[in-house]
Amino acid sequence: MGELRLMSRTAGVMVICDSLGDQFEPYTSWLDGLGVRCAFTGDVPSAVRRDRPPLVVLPVFTEVNARRLHELTDEHPGVAVLGVVRDLTGHQTHRAIHHGATWVLNMLLPTQCYKDVLLTLAGTYLTRGPTSAPTSEDEDEELIRLLCGTATVAEISKHFYCSERSMYRRLRSLYSRLGVRGRNQLRAHVARSRQDVT
Numbered sequence: 001m002g003e004l005r006l007m008s009r010t011a012g013v014m015v016i017c018d019s020l021g022d023q024f025e026p027y028t029s030w031l032d033g034l035g036v037r038c039a040f041t042g043d044v045p046s047a048v049r050r051d052r053p054p055l056v057v058l059p060v061f062t063e064v065n066a067r068r069l070h071e072l073t074d075e076h077p078g079v080a081v082l083g084v085v086r087d088l089t090g091h092q093t094h095r096a097i098h099h100g101a102t103w104v105l106n107m108l109l110p111t112q113c114y115k116d117v118l119l120t121l122a123g124t125y126l127t128r129g130p131t132s133a134p135t136s137e138d139e140d141e142e143l144i145r146l147l148c149g150t151a152t153v154a155e156i157s158k159h160f161y162c163s164e165r166s167m168y169r170r171l172r173s174l175y176s177r178l179g180v181r182g183r184n185q186l187r188a189h190v191a192r193s194r195q196d197v198t
Contacts, residue, residue, distance in 0.1 A: 012126050015039050015047045016057040020084055023107055024057070027118060034119070036126045044068075048076050054125040057082045060096035060104075073100030077169040080125055082117075097163045140174060147171075148187050 014031070016024055018040040028038045041047045044056060056072070059065045060083040069083060083101030085092035086108055096104045105117050139160070146156045157167035180186045 012036050013039055013051070013053050014055045014057060014121075014126060015041060015044060015051070015053040017044050017059055018042045020057060020059055023084065027114065030115070031118060031122065034122045034126075036122050045072055045075065048072065048079055053079075055080050055082060055121060057084060058101075059084050060092055060099070060101060061086060063095070066095045066099040069096065069101060070099040073166075073169065078173055080121075082121060098165070100163070100165055100169070102162050102166050143170070143174065144186065144190060147183055148190055 012035045014036055016038055021040050024038060024040075031038055039047070039053070044058060047053065048056060056079055058069050058072070058081055060069055069081060073079065073081060080102045081100060082103045082105055083096030083099075084105050084107060085096055087093050087106045088108065093104050093106065103117065103121060105114060107114075143156070143160070146159065151159070153167055153171070154164055157164045160167065160170075162170075175181060175186065178186065178189055180189050
């Protein structure tokens with residue numbers, strides 16, 4: 001499949017590594033019905049730099065695939081990645097999560113499982129409207145609320161259905177945006193903000 005240039009950063013675009021074309025081709029028309037466009041590309045990092053899609057789909061069948069995933073998530077810490085595996089033992093799933101996948105889809109599961117995962121991702125990252133998932137601002141408010149409480153990072157990552165590694169990347173990004181260096185400074189920042197409001 002040829003490279004598909006995304007015309008703008010829209011909510012309904014999923015960038016997919018073209019090596020997964022055969023696996024995802026049966027779902028493209030179904031996803032299109034949900035308002036999600038599949039953009040297949042041979043150069044995922046360039047597509048992410050250029051278009052900043054809300055969701056990227058990468059294979060994680062080999063260690064080389066896993067290193068590419070790791071490089072992508074290191075360069076773009078906020079990108080959500082669906083790692084695709086063919087996994088009987090759990091090793092590929094572990095590898096995908098360890099290298100930064102936000103979600104993992106095991107292609108050995110029944111077809112309905114793929115659809116369930118893709119439907120969840122479409123609602124979370126790719127569609128907007130009255131029935132869509134919370135915005136990133138809503139999620140940031142929820143994240144800040146949890147960080148000001150007693151929940152551990154492991155508990156918070158489970159709350160957001162992501163790996164701890166992904167959550168740590170998200171925390172670095174959040175702390176940077178707020179100009180704080182960690183949880184204690186965040187709590188102080190929130191307390192000051194509340195005092196300013198009253």
